[in-house]
């Protein structure tokens with residue numbers, strides 16, 4: 244399995260930010276792990292062009308579930324692919340919260356991504372209230388069951404565990420808490436898609452990953468990479484996280 248360092252730029256970055264992507268592409272011509280940047284849609288094609296021929300992959304942050312049609316302001320999976328994307332983040336908690344995206348919708352989007360030849364990075368995670376109530380595994384188990392597309396395989400699916408309360412807050416779960424969830428997800432995936440495929444699905448941790456905590460998180464069994472928000476905006480910070488993943 245090739246581990247994955249994925250950066251989610253969210254709604255950050257103008258044309259000038261492409262310099263950070265170019266720095267990464269130059270710094271990692273032959274990375275030991277896969278490197279993915281998901282910029283805002285406006286930067287997708289220029290980032291793909293600026294890093295063309297490098298080891299850096301680019302991805303979208305969302306797509307529509309339909310292939311085309313009257314959906315003003317939306318972008319299809321094929322359009323992302325056409326712009327140079329090979330991945331798409333789906334079901335991020337900010338989209339689940341801000342746009343009322345359900346797991347059923349995330350699953351439909353993931354199916355559209357697969358149809359277009361994109362690899363979906365399906366995000367799941369509990370709120371702080373759900374963790375406090377002791378229902379973390381129940382919540383993320385249900386999200387996983389309902390969000391992953393039919394026919395998903397190790398080669399066509401990435402799952403990101405992102406506790407909602409850890410995103411952009413500087414707070415992270417304890418190492419045993421991350422270990423518990425990732426072991427649970429591997430077992431749950433085994434029940435959904437079989438042991439052989441489940442063993443190869445990259446399970447990313449996301450939520451306030453930074454250079455100072457990356458190594459201890461990457462040492463956790465079944466953590467196969469990270470989905471990184473704030474710390475992916477600067478090549479120096481993301482590079483330190485890539486280095487930690489490469490050394491794990």
Ligand code: PEP
Nearest residue numbers: 410411449450451472473
């Ligand atoms: C994210 O947006 O997926 C994320 C994990 O953000 P941050 O790293 O900033 O917490």
